[in-house]
Amino acid sequence: MTTTIKPAAATAPAPSIGANLRGYAERVRGGDMGALPAVFGLVVLCTVFSVLRPSFLTPGNFANLFTQGAAVTVIAMGLVFVLLLGEIDLSAGFASGVCAAVLAILLTDQGLPWYAAVAAAILTGVVIGTVLGALVAKLGIPSFVVTLAAFLGFQGLVLLLVKGGTNISIRDETILAIANKYLPPALGWGLLAACVAAYAALQLLRARKRAGRGLSADPISLIAVRVGALAVLGGLAVYVLNLERSRNAAVVSLKGVPIVVPLIVVLLVVLTFVLRRTGFGRHLYAVGGNAEAARRAGINVDRMKIAAFMICSTMAAVGGIIAASRASSVDPNTGGSNVLLYAVGAAVIGGTSLFGGKGRVLDAILGGAVVAVIENGMGLMGYSAGVKFIVTGTVLLLAAGVDALSRKRAAAAGLR
Amino acid sequence: MTPVLELRGIDKSFGPVQVLHDVALSVYPGEVTALVGDNGAGKSTLVKCVGGIHPIDSGEYLFEGKPVQVGSPRDAAALGIEIVYQDLALCDNLDIVQNMFLGREHKRGLVLDEDTMEEMAAKTLESLSVRTVKSIRQLVSSLSGGQRQTVAIAKAVLWNSKVVILDEPTAALGVAQTAQVLELVRRLADQGLAVVLISHNMNDVFAVSDRIAALYLGRMAAQVKTSDVTHAQVVELITSGRSGDLGLTNGVPA
Numbered sequence: 001m002t003t004t005i006k007p008a009a010a011t012a013p014a015p016s017i018g019a020n021l022r023g024y025a026e027r028v029r030g031g032d033m034g035a036l037p038a039v040f041g042l043v044v045l046c047t048v049f050s051v052l053r054p055s056f057l058t059p060g061n062f063a064n065l066f067t068q069g070a071a072v073t074v075i076a077m078g079l080v081f082v083l084l085l086g087e088i089d090l091s092a093g094f095a096s097g098v099c100a101a102v103l104a105i106l107l108t109d110q111g112l113p114w115y116a117a118v119a120a121a122i123l124t125g126v127v128i129g130t131v132l133g134a135l136v137a138k139l140g141i142p143s144f145v146v147t148l149a150a151f152l153g154f155q156g157l158v159l160l161l162v163k164g165g166t167n168i169s170i171r172d173e174t175i176l177a178i179a180n181k182y183l184p185p186a187l188g189w190g191l192l193a194a195c196v197a198a199y200a201a202l203q204l205l206r207a208r209k210r211a212g213r214g215l216s217a218d219p220i221s222l223i224a225v226r227v228g229a230l231a232v233l234g235g236l237a238v239y240v241l242n243l244e245r246s247r248n249a250a251v252v253s254l255k256g257v258p259i260v261v262p263l264i265v266v267l268l269v270v271l272t273f274v275l276r277r278t279g280f281g282r283h284l285y286a287v288g289g290n291a292e293a294a295r296r297a298g299i300n301v302d303r304m305k306i307a308a309f310m311i312c313s314t315m316a317a318v319g320g321i322i323a324a325s326r327a328s329s330v331d332p333n334t335g336g337s338n339v340l341l342y343a344v345g346a347a348v349i350g351g352t353s354l355f356g357g358k359g360r361v362l363d364a365i366l367g368g369a370v371v372a373v374i375e376n377g378m379g380l381m382g383y384s385a386g387v388k389f390i391v392t393g394t395v396l397l398l399a400a401g402v403d404a405l406s407r408k409r410a411a412a413a414g415l416r
Numbered sequence: 417m418t419p420v421l422e423l424r425g426i427d428k429s430f431g432p433v434q435v436l437h438d439v440a441l442s443v444y445p446g447e448v449t450a451l452v453g454d455n456g457a458g459k460s461t462l463v464k465c466v467g468g469i470h471p472i473d474s475g476e477y478l479f480e481g482k483p484v485q486v487g488s489p490r491d492a493a494a495l496g497i498e499i500v501y502q503d504l505a506l507c508d509n510l511d512i513v514q515n516m517f518l519g520r521e522h523k524r525g526l527v528l529d530e531d532t533m534e535e536m537a538a539k540t541l542e543s544l545s546v547r548t549v550k551s552i553r554q555l556v557s558s559l560s561g562g563q564r565q566t567v568a569i570a571k572a573v574l575w576n577s578k579v580v581i582l583d584e585p586t587a588a589l590g591v592a593q594t595a596q597v598l599e600l601v602r603r604l605a606d607q608g609l610a611v612v613l614i615s616h617n618m619n620d621v622f623a624v625s626d627r628i629a630a631l632y633l634g635r636m637a638a639q640v641k642t643s644d645v646t647h648a649q650v651v652e653l654i655t656s657g658r659s660g661d662l663g664l665t666n667g668v669p670a
Contacts, residue, residue: 213531216551277528279521282510286518289507296505297519298490357509410557 017222035351037402038366041395042373049377056380060245062237063258067179069372070260071096071323072339076346076364077271078315081308083347084275084288086356087136087143089312091128092343094154096320097335099124101161103321104168104330107175114174118321125317126310128154133309137302143309151340159332167331170324178263179326182256185242191262192234200227260322264365267318271311271361284308288357319343338389345396346371353403370395418481420445420610421466421497421579426475428458428465435461439475439636441629443579448601448611450621450642453631454654459614462631463581466612467499468492480578498572499581504564508557512549513537515556516571540574541566543607544600562593569600573609580604581612586620598624618647632657637664 049056075092082089089095099121106117132150136143162168170176183191203223210217238257246254275281286294287304295301316335323339324330350367352359374395378388419442428436435458443449453459464470466477468486477484479495486492492499506515513530516537522529537552546566549559556564565585572580582601586594602624605611615621621628622642630637630653637657645662652659 210531213535215531215534216553278526279523279528282514282521282528283519285509286507286514289509290505292503293505293507294518296489296501299519357507 017219017225020218020222035360035363035366037399038350038363038370041349041370042366045370045373045377049373049380053377053380056377058245059240059243060254061376061380062240063182063245065369065372065376066258066261067326068376069368070179070258070264071319071326072342072346072371073264073319073365073368074267074322075316075319075339075343076350076368077267077361078312078319079343079347080271080352080359080361080364081275081284081315082143082312083352083354084284084356084359085305085308086288086354087305087308088147088344088354089132089143089309089316090147090340091132091150091154092147092312092316092319093335093340094151094158095125095128095313095335096316096323096339097158097330097333098128098154098161098320099317100320100324100330100334101158101168103175103324104170105161107170107172108168114172117172118175121321122314122317125314125320128316129310129313130306132313133306136309137305155332155336158334158336162330162332167329169329175321175325176328177259177325179258179260179322180328181259182241182254183259183262185256188238188242188257191257192231192238195265196227196231196234199230203227263322267315268361268365275361280304280307285357290357338392341396342371342375342392343368345392345399348403349395349399351403353407354400355403355407367399417444419443419478420480422476422478422481423462423466424476424478426462426465426477427473428461428470429473435634436465437635439631439634440639441636442639443610443612444627445578445610446605446608447626448605448613448624449627449629450625451612451614451629451631452616452621452650452654456633457631457654458634459631460583463499463583463612463614466492466497466581493575496576496578497581498575498577498579500565500568500572500583500585502583502587504568506556506564506568509555511555512552512559512567515567516540516574518571520575536574537570540570544570544573544603546570546600548596560593561589562596565589565593565597566600569597569604573604577609579610579612581614583614584616585613586615586617594620618650621650622647630654630663632664635664638662 046056055061075096079089079092102124103117103121106112106120107114128150132146135141135146200223203218203226207217207220207223241257242255244253244255246252275284283294283299283304286297286299287301291301294304320335323334327334346367347359347364348354348367349370350363350365352363352367371392374392375388378391421441421443423439423441426436426439427434439458439462441451441462451459451462461470465472466486468488468491471487477486484495486495507518510518513534517533522532522536534552541549541552544566548563548566556567559567569580569582569585585597585601589597598620601611601613605626613621613625625642627639628642628645628650629639630650632653635657637653640662649659649662653663657664
């Protein structure tokens with residue numbers, strides 16, 4: 001604690017990979033586990049399932065995982081914004097159902113083109129979020145109660161919209177493609193290459209700019225490791241997804257990256273940019289960390305709350321569209337039953353704190369992967385829905401426990 | 417020398433309770449003015465009036481010799497008055513740079529200009545000779561009480577402020593950290609800022625202040641040069657409002 005701050009003019013030494021690793025280990029020991037439990041859980045679950053059920057590891061099932069988990073993951077990405085403020089949105093599941101119902105009615109019953117229906121569904125999400133946020137921020141009703149009421153209300157709204165229990169099928173090719181069609185293999189590789197190149201360029205540019213201004217910059221070796229990891233993991237995924245999955249390739253060929261994957265990647269990049277690189281994102285973290293400090297710094301706390309709920313419900317609308325695409329229809333149970341709990345579970349398992357101020361959009365994707373693997377693997381093992389619920393509930397409890405314990409630990413280590 | 421901040425005849429009531437009676441206060445650049453007084457004497461109310469949180473009922477508020485209206489914290493900040501409250505108002509989950517620029521981030525277009533902010537924060541800490549933090553990118557949650565106080569003070573001086581008001585900055589600190597913070601307070605004044613230090617601790621007051629303003633039951637009992645009074649006289653001013661020929665006679669300034 002006695003080292004001096006380097007004067008801005010002198011070049012700060014680039015911390016080595018070793019120093020970076022040590023810093024990370026220190027943070028983990030201090031209770032800041034981040035995404036570690038989710039990654040660890042993912043590895044363990046995948047290993048167990050592939051040993052017990054070899055069919056888990058087939059390319060076909062791997063592709064299934066993405067389309068299965070996509071809707072929940074997207075809803076979880078939106079929930080991160082609300083959780084960052086220490087609030088909760090219990091209505092996100094049925095909000096996605098309402099938006100999906102709006103989409104289906106406009107597409108099938110009214111015969112509108114897909115873009116108009118999608119725009120209307122997303123607008124519905126924006127309106128829902130704004131109303132919820134205003135109730136929480138302006139009236140001061142606890143978000144738990146507001147969104148619990150909305151949870152019940154939206155459940156009824158979906159029922160009314162789809163006329164008491166019938167289901168509305170979706171026949172629009174574009175909407176159906178989202179969760180049921182795949183990119184041509186070459187395009188999959190192309191997109192991956194573009195992603196890796198862009199990531200590498202951004203990292204290098206940033207490091208060079210910081211080094212040029214005499215600020216501590218990441219060493220080239222660390223950047224190489226990060227870019228390499230992205231390239232290897234991404235390459236492996238694209239390779240497996242590009243394998244032929246069809247039982248009879250002569251009749252119908254089934255290969256390529258599911259279209260939801262690039263969609264999720266785009267959402268990840270955009271939302272991460274918003275959280276990490278804009279004033280809005282910074283203020284969101286500030287309000288979650290210390291609302292009073294944020295207020296005194298001139299941040300409009302009410303507006304931040306409304307915005308967070310708006311983003312959450314908007315992402316729920318996107319999730320609803322994906323769910324509708326995957327099921328090719330919308331029924332009263334779209335966005336219902338376990339969708340919300342899986343989404344909250346995904347965000348928390350990924351390392352988003354329920355106490356606010358801590359979380360990343362990437363967390364939701366890692367957590368969503370864990371939830372999807374459990375759902376998928378347990379299904380393959382032939383367990384009943386009952387067992388799946390119990391296991392997922394236990395995992396959620398475990399994740400919330402890790403969150404609470406790491407907070408305690410951080411407090412003891414003087415980190416909080 | 418003209419005071420940078422001067423209050424004359426300030427009255428402030430909350431409902432039927434009059435908290436400040438005809439209070440005068442002068443704060444000079446390059447000096448540390450200690451604001452002392454017992455609990456309930458009106459120190460915090462006075463500071464909140466200066467900071468624009470409470471509007472004053474009557475009286476004159478002069479800044480650099482000119483009368484001004486301060487109706488909100490923003491007005492005070494625009495004049496160059498920064499207040500560091502006792503609870504510091506830092507976000508634990510953000511790092512030092514992020515906290516120092518909270519609410520006033522530098523941006524290029526939509527994007528935060530992290531590099532410029534980091535440079536400015538480093539320069540400010542450097543100018544205050546702060547050498548106790550490992551990295552300005554470390555989270556505030558990992559800082560000690562003294563370091564947090566330092567960050568809060570650095571945040572206040574980052575904006576070319578002219579008056580910095582510190583509300584009991586050493587109340588929760590240990591001996592070594594108190595010494596550090598007092599050293600920092602002295603350095604602020606030496607750089608030409610006007611510093612108002614609210615404190616209960618006579619040792620702190622005599623260690624760094626140039627002037628002492630003693631409040632007694634909502635009245636300014638006396639404003640004196642620190643070198644002109646003794647420890648015991650200040651304690652008397654705080655507890656009874658007068659000491660010898662200093663202070664209030666029958667509750668009215670002599």
